[in-house]
Amino acid sequence: MGNALCRAARGTCSAYIPGYLNAMPSAPILVFFILAAVAVISALMVVTNVNPVRSALSLVVTFLSVALLYITLSAHFIAAVQIIVYAGAIMVLFLFVIMLLNLGAPAEAEPKNKAQSRAALALSAVFLTALALAPLVTFSTDAKSEAAIKNLGTVSTIGASLYNPALPWLFPFEATSILLLVAVVGAIVLAKRRI
C-alpha cells in the first residue's frame, strides 16, 4: 500500500498495483476501478441493448475506457491508436452499416437460434476458464527502473523494438502489412466488375 501511495504522490500512475486488495483506495487504484467498471458495464450494454446503434455506442465507450486504462499503464501510443483505429474508423464504418440496415423502425428482436446460443455458452465457458487460469501464468518480472517503466509505452520505445531486427517482432509486423494489402486488393476485386 505504501508503494502505491508513494506512486500516487509522485504522480507516476503505473498500473502495476502490488497487492491491491489490501490497499487503501489510492488514486491509481480508484482510477483503475472506475475505468474497469465503466468498461465492463458498457461491454454488457453492447450485448444487452436491443437497439444496434446503442450497442455500437456502448462499444465506443468500452474502447474509450480501455484506452484510458492504457494511459494509466503509461502506454500512451497504444491508447491513442486504440481510439484512432477502433473508436474512430471502425466505429464510423460500423455505424454506417447499422444505419443503412436500420433506417427508421427500431430493430425487432429476431427469434433466437438455439444452436447459436448453445455454442455461445460453451465458448464463454472456455473463455472464463482461461481467464480464471490467467493468474497462474507467470510472466518474467524483471525489476525495471521507474523511468524504464514510464518509457515502456512511448512511441520511440515501440518503434525501436518493433523495427529492431534483433527482436522477433519485425517479421510479424511486415506480414501484417501484406495481409492488409491483400485485404485491400480483395475488396477492389470484389467491388469492381471489370478491372
Add this chain to the structure above:
Amino acid sequence: MPSIGNDLLHGILPNYIGSFHVVPWVPYIALAGILGFILGIVPGLIWIERVVIALMQDRSGPNRVGPRGLLQTMADGVKLFFKEDISPRSVDLKIYYLAPVIAMIPALAGGGTLPLQALTFRNVHSGALFTQNLTVGDVNIGLLYILALSSLQVYGVVLAGWSSNNKYSLLGGLRASAQLISYELAMGLSLLCVVVMAGSLNLNDIVAAQNVMPWPLKSGPAELKGSIFSWYWCQSLFVPVIIYTIAMIAETNRAPFDLPEAESELIAGFHTEYSSMKFAMFFMGEYASMLTVCGLNAAMFWGGPLPPFNMVIFTVVPGVVWFILKVMLGIVFYVWLRATLPRLRYDALMNLGWKRLLPVGLVWLFLIAGFGLVRETGAANVNEDITVAADNSVDNPTLSVHYRPTSSTGEVKHIGRKALPSLPLPGGRKLNDDPAAPAPGAENGTPGQPAGQPAGVQPAPQPAQEERHEESPGNPGNGASGVAPLPVTPPPAGGAGRPNEGGERVRLAPREGGERRGENPERREER
C-alpha cells in the same frame, strides 16, 4: 542573481512566488487558459465571421447592438438561451440529448496538447534557468491525441443525424461521417510529412525542430533562426500545408465542404431538429474544433509560438500571443473561403479527397523522406562520416542512417535527442539500463540531466507528462521556443567519454546539425 523585476522584463519567471511553487501548476494554468480562451472567444469568432463576410460582400454587417455590432453575438446567445427547447416526438431521446455534448467535448479537449509557449523559469535558490512548456499535457503522442479526438468528434454529428429520426438529418450525418473518413487520410499524410521531418509526435518538439536555421543555410544572420522560412510550411515544400488546410476545412464541416448542413438540399442537415441551447452547443462545438485544427496548423506548419523573425521587436511579444495570432489568421482564412467559394458537389468532394489529395500526399511523403536524406547530408559538416548500417549487436540494435557532425573543436556532437529507452531483450539482457541516467557529453556540452535534481524543482505531478522540463544548472535557455535540451542517448554499457564511438543511434528524422539548436544561447537573455 538578477532581480526578479529584471527577469520579468526578459520574460523569465521565478519558480517560487513566496512559498508557492509555480512550476507544477503550469499545466493547470494552460488548461484554464485554453478552456477559457476557446469558450470565451467563440462569440468573438462569430463576430469576426460576420464582419469579415460583410466586408467581402460589401454590406454593413452587424452594427446595431453595441459598438460596431460587438454585442450582437451576445444578444443572439441570449435569444438562443431563452428559446423553447423542442424535442420532437419520435426521436431517440437519450442519444438526441447526448449528441450536442459529444459534438462539443472532443473539440474542447483537443486543445490539450497544443504548444502554447515554452516558459522560462529561474530557480530562485540556485539561479539556474530551466524551461517548462505551457501545455496541458506535454505527452509524446500529442499529435495522435488531437487526431484521435477529431475522429471522435464526428460522432456528435452522426448521432444527431440518426437520433433525430428525420431523413434530412440522417443524410447530413452520413455525409459527415463519409467526409471525415475520406479527409482524415489526406490529413494524416500531410501531418506525417512534418512528423518525418521533425522526428517526433510531441508538438512541443515539433515546434522546437522549427527553431533552426532555414534549410539550405548553414549559417547566416541570427534573425533567420527559427524564422518564417524555417517553419514547416516552407521546409516541407508547400504541398503538405495546402493538403492539411483543405483537409482541416473538410474535417470541421465548414464551407465549401459544409455538405452535412447544406441548407439548399438538406434543410439544415444534422441539426434540423435541434433548437435552443442544444443547437447552440453544435455551434460552439464547430467553432471550438475550428480553433483546435487551426492551432494544430499553427503548431505543425507555422512555427507555433515562434515569432516570424528572430528580432527583438518580435521576440518581446510572448509566444502565446504569436500562437493566438496564427490561430486567428487561420480563422480569417476560414471565413475568407466561406465568402469566396461555392459549396462542392458531393462527388466532387469525394474525388478531391480520394483522387487528388490522397495520392499527392502519398507521393509527397516519399519525397519528403528522400529529401530528408539530402538535407541531412547537406547540413552536416565535411568531416562527418555517413554510415548506413544495420547494426545487429544487441547492445544497440537499431537500423539508422547515422552521421556524426563534428564541431569546430573536433569533438563529436550528438544529434539524437531522445534517450533510448530500456528494452527487454531475449536472454534477460537489457540495453541502456536507465534512460534517465546522466549522459556524458550531452548536447550543447551540458552535463546532461543530473541525477539529483535541484531541490524544490520537482516536476509537475502529471502522470502523462515526460519529465523534461528540467534543465541542468548553468545552461541558459535554448532559443526562443526554449525546449530544454534533452539528455542525449546514453552510451552503451561501458561507454565512457565518447559514447557514440562505434555505436548506432536511433535517428528518426533529418535535422540540421545538432549544433544549430544551441547556436544562440544568449537569445533568451535578450528577451
